[in-house]
Amino acid sequence: MIEARGLTKYFGEFLAVDNITFAVEPGTVFAILGPNGAGKTTTIRMLTSILTPTSGTAIVAGYDVVKHPAQVRASVGVLTEQHGLYERMKGLEYLDFFGRVYRLPTEIRLKRSRELMERFGLGDALNRRVSEYSKGMKQKLALVRSLLHDPPVLLLDEPTSAMDPQSARLVRDAIVELKYDRRTIILTTHNLTEAQELSNQIAVIRRGRIIAQGDIDTLSQRFVGPPLMELRTVQPLNGFTDELTQLVKIREVYADRVLYETHTPAETNPIIVRHLMNAGIDILTLSRVSQTLEEIYLNIVEEDEKGQGTTV
Amino acid sequence: MSTITSPSHSQIDEKQSSYVKSFAASNSMWQTFSNALIITRREVRDSLRDWRIIVPIVLLTLCFPALANAASAAFINLFEGYGADGRALVESFLPLMPMIVGFFPVSISLVIALETFVGEKERRSIEPLLSTPLTNTELYIGKVLAAMFPPLIAAYLGIGVYLGGLILGEQQWRPALMLVVQILVLTTVQAAVMVTGAVVISSQTTSTRAANLLASVIIIPMSMLVIVESLIMVQPNRRFVLWWIAVGLMIVVVLFVRRGVRIFNREELLGRSVDQINLQWIFRVILDQWRGITPQEREAFVHRGVPIPHSPTIFHWYKRSVFPVFAELRHPLMAIGVAIMGMFAVGWYLSTIYVLPLERKPPTTEIHVLEAWQKALETPFGYYETPLEVAPLPEKAPEPLSVKERFSQAIVAAQPKPIEVESPPWQFSDETLLEQLQELQEFASDNPQLIGVVLGQNVRVLLAAAVLGLLSLGVLSTIIVALPFGILGYIFGNLFAHSINPIPFIVAVIAHGVVEIPAILLAGALILRASMIITKSSTELTVGEAWLRAITDMVKVGIAVVFPLLVVAATLEVLLTPHAVEWALQIGF
Numbered sequence: 001m002i003e004a005r006g007l008t009k010y011f012g013e014f015l016a017v018d019n020i021t022f023a024v025e026p027g028t029v030f031a032i033l034g035p036n037g038a039g040k041t042t043t044i045r046m047l048t049s050i051l052t053p054t055s056g057t058a059i060v061a062g063y064d065v066v067k068h069p070a071q072v073r074a075s076v077g078v079l080t081e082q083h084g085l086y087e088r089m090k091g092l093e094y095l096d097f098f099g100r101v102y103r104l105p106t107e108i109r110l111k112r113s114r115e116l117m118e119r120f121g122l123g124d125a126l127n128r129r130v131s132e133y134s135k136g137m138k139q140k141l142a143l144v145r146s147l148l149h150d151p152p153v154l155l156l157d158e159p160t161s162a163m164d165p166q167s168a169r170l171v172r173d174a175i176v177e178l179k180y181d182r183r184t185i186i187l188t189t190h191n192l193t194e195a196q197e198l199s200n201q202i203a204v205i206r207r208g209r210i211i212a213q214g215d216i217d218t219l220s221q222r223f224v225g226p227p228l229m230e231l232r233t234v235q236p237l238n239g240f241t242d243e244l245t246q247l248v249k250i251r252e253v254y255a256d257r258v259l260y261e262t263h264t265p266a267e268t269n270p271i272i273v274r275h276l277m278n279a280g281i282d283i284l285t286l287s288r289v290s291q292t293l294e295e296i297y298l299n300i301v302e303e304d305e306k307g308q309g310t311t312v
Numbered sequence: 313m314s315t316i317t318s319p320s321h322s323q324i325d326e327k328q329s330s331y332v333k334s335f336a337a338s339n340s341m342w343q344t345f346s347n348a349l350i351i352t353r354r355e356v357r358d359s360l361r362d363w364r365i366i367v368p369i370v371l372l373t374l375c376f377p378a379l380a381n382a383a384s385a386a387f388i389n390l391f392e393g394y395g396a397d398g399r400a401l402v403e404s405f406l407p408l409m410p411m412i413v414g415f416f417p418v419s420i421s422l423v424i425a426l427e428t429f430v431g432e433k434e435r436r437s438i439e440p441l442l443s444t445p446l447t448n449t450e451l452y453i454g455k456v457l458a459a460m461f462p463p464l465i466a467a468y469l470g471i472g473v474y475l476g477g478l479i480l481g482e483q484q485w486r487p488a489l490m491l492v493v494q495i496l497v498l499t500t501v502q503a504a505v506m507v508t509g510a511v512v513i514s515s516q517t518t519s520t521r522a523a524n525l526l527a528s529v530i531i532i533p534m535s536m537l538v539i540v541e542s543l544i545m546v547q548p549n550r551r552f553v554l555w556w557i558a559v560g561l562m563i564v565v566v567l568f569v570r571r572g573v574r575i576f577n578r579e580e581l582l583g584r585s586v587d588q589i590n591l592q593w594i595f596r597v598i599l600d601q602w603r604g605i606t607p608q609e610r611e612a613f614v615h616r617g618v619p620i621p622h623s624p625t626i627f628h629w630y631k632r633s634v635f636p637v638f639a640e641l642r643h644p645l646m647a648i649g650v651a652i653m654g655m656f657a658v659g660w661y662l663s664t665i666y667v668l669p670l671e672r673k674p675p676t677t678e679i680h681v682l683e684a685w686q687k688a689l690e691t692p693f694g695y696y697e698t699p700l701e702v703a704p705l706p707e708k709a710p711e712p713l714s715v716k717e718r719f720s721q722a723i724v725a726a727q728p729k730p731i732e733v734e735s736p737p738w739q740f741s742d743e744t745l746l747e748q749l750q751e752l753q754e755f756a757s758d759n760p761q762l763i764g765v766v767l768g769q770n771v772r773v774l775l776a777a778a779v780l781g782l783l784s785l786g787v788l789s790t791i792i793v794a795l796p797f798g799i800l801g802y803i804f805g806n807l808f809a810h811s812i813n814p815i816p817f818i819v820a821v822i823a824h825g826v827v828e829i830p831a832i833l834l835a836g837a838l839i840l841r842a843s844m845i846i847t848k849s850s851t852e853l854t855v856g857e858a859w860l861r862a863i864t865d866m867v868k869v870g871i872a873v874v875f876p877l878l879v880v881a882a883t884l885e886v887l888l889t890p891h892a893v894e895w896a897l898q899i900g901f
Binding site: 049054061063070076088102103145 | 331332333334335347350354357358361362435436437438439440441442443444445446447578579582593614615
């Protein structure tokens, strides 16, 4: 549904996006992570046919962003980095204006406006001026605007920034719902927990380049290392750790707790369990330590800074 | 809980597909206009909700015309008190005010336009709009109309209130319908110039503050134009000129729209993010253009590392950097050529109306060239202005003169007055002329620095033309460059009318004109190109870069070609022209 090949954008002599390639299938949330100024917004703008790529191509909803800009923009719902609302208009007026621009018939645009506003908890604010909305309400109104014409592709730039936790949950639920409705969604965010929760695929972009790409497990394996296991026992481990060293790489050892790395947990863990049972040590828990996206992201950036970053 | 997905979305992909495809077909003119009006309606409604726009519009629509009415009546009463013809005053003076009354609200259109274009960029509310399927043209038209409508309606209402006051009030004056139409047309095109100009300005900035500072580029010439229009308006028999001004303004609108449509695109609107002067970039662009490095060559160097070509010698530089500019000057040269020929024809035409009294012996009104040159050598930079003499008022009021007579007298009076000279006055006898030419030749031979005086004068005029041209889209520079040819047309027309042999005059012009005229033509074209570049459509360069490059071209070719030509022309004018004229007279032309 979205396919970018060698997408590059120069502003004068400044290279904003450098030869990026990715594909996003319907029913997928593709998170683009990266520091400010990395090229995320420029990428989104090229996918919306607002900016023309200096080189490379992108197909969005079956249309080339350079050759068919109107069709691309009709197929895409965009939540911009800054909501950019018209503050003197009322909520419903604002949506009605965009509904007209998207050539929606009167009945449909009113129905959709009311339904979406209701869905995002703005039902009472339909006839209030946008200037009276809170930050979070404005963000939600902007999101409603991007969904108004029921687009198959959504490009969401920081969708939950400035929202309270309850509103952010509402929006995240909506994104999940849209994902299951087989929409193609690109999400840029600094909220790594959100990206971890919502996305199927992640790309880390830095200085205009994608320095890492893949699902969380792949990225974790590559940039953080093998899965980390935590073993807790009822009795002290005593000399058992020496035996364990021959099987896995031990990271930390305590009296009744050990953290170890293994590339093949499915094979190694049963062996360790058998050894413990033979040694008469009862197991309290054996679990995988979840590595956060934040950890993965920081490792990716660190490696890139060392000049070792590669595109996955 | 309601759903965020349309019930039909998943099942009926075809519906989505046909909806999207409906945006594929190029819009009809009506569809474009209809889409543009969606923007216009929203913007107008937004403007009308802003008290900072509404209050001045209401004041200018209602209060200002009422005040203008009172002021007009007071002025006419005042002049009538001194015995002026009230009716004539009404005819001359009253039409002036509706034009002014209309201009004030219209000037607000500039503010609205800057707010509409730059304000939206500044608040980033333009990006959601740019993400919609609207075309650049629809966005541009919609916003231009939105900026024009409220002030124009206010202007029409203001004019209506003012005229209503005149018709129903003390003056009981009913303007001719055509006069009202003329004022409305002028008001409308002035609004269009300001709004379309504001779009060009807005492309150069991302903050309303910076745009307001730049707005002086439009508001100052427009205010000056309104003053000129006022001067014309108070002369009922000259009012036809206002139609020509309206036509001229429409041409400016077309040029601005052409540029505006090109500028008002998504790339330009979001690609710019800084207002600061980037001196390093400016310096690099100027240096590139000076060295003849094209934007494409610079881009190839930056993106692909292709080495930048250089010019090892001055001949290479001429070949690489100077001569290619000539290819860009084809149209400006044609325009200047047409202006020169047009001005010559106008001069000739005026000579048939306002005939110089050449059959009479000129008394002491002719300039003595030699004396003027001598004086010029004594002043710094060779600048010398002949002093004006004010004639004493006659004791008895003379008989009223016709316009023709007044103009003829004015022409004579406008001639530079002689410095107190002992030599006999200039006469139309070949002997005297030959003597004077010989004196001139000797003087020139003894004082070769006269070449500097002539050169200085030409350079000064061209520099002034360049500055004025850049401030007036090339209009004033073209007039300055073409004006001498108007004078030549006038002189030759008079010679023709009096059957005076023109050959010595032609020789006088050709002897140095053969070099000077091409130099002036070239300079005029360079200035015109640099002045008009902001209205020219370019797909590669920003307005700023195109302007910088054109100005650099103007300076470069000015120094490399025009200046040397002017040096040669000045040398010929001082050393050859007197000989050539003498030769022409001696062989009996």
